[in-house]
Amino acid sequence: MNEIFVCVGSACHLKGSYDVIDCFKNWIKDNELQDDFVVKASFCLGHCTDAVSVKLGEEIYSVSPDSVEEFINQNIAWSRQL
Ligand code: FES
Structure with a gap:
């Protein structure tokens, strides 16, 4: 199970x-x-200036509601060949 922390x-x-x-x-x-x-919802990930912070594995990314789809395509779907 992969956890996506927002x-x-x-x-x-x-x-x-x-x-x-x-x-x-x-x-x-x-x-x-x-x-x-x-x-999963997360408490502050320490990257407040890059909000919205998303943690995937050990990496923390900056994602906005408008860029979620692009984020998924670049960081999740592509690696899983979905
Ligand atoms: S409020 Fe600090 S990283 Fe989201």
Whole structure:
């Protein structure tokens, strides 16, 4: 199971954490990846100026509600050949 952590700290919350979470959840559902991925809310990841912060493995990325799809294509879907 791969965990996608989305920061819901105040800076990230203001930049749309919950929209980012919804996008990830929809992607998981649409692609029937419930056995492979789970989205979890996280406390501040220490990269507030890059909000919304998303942690995947050991890496922390800056993602916005508008760039989630691009993020998935570049960092997740491509590596899994979806
Ligand atoms: S509030 Fe999200 S990284 Fe700090």
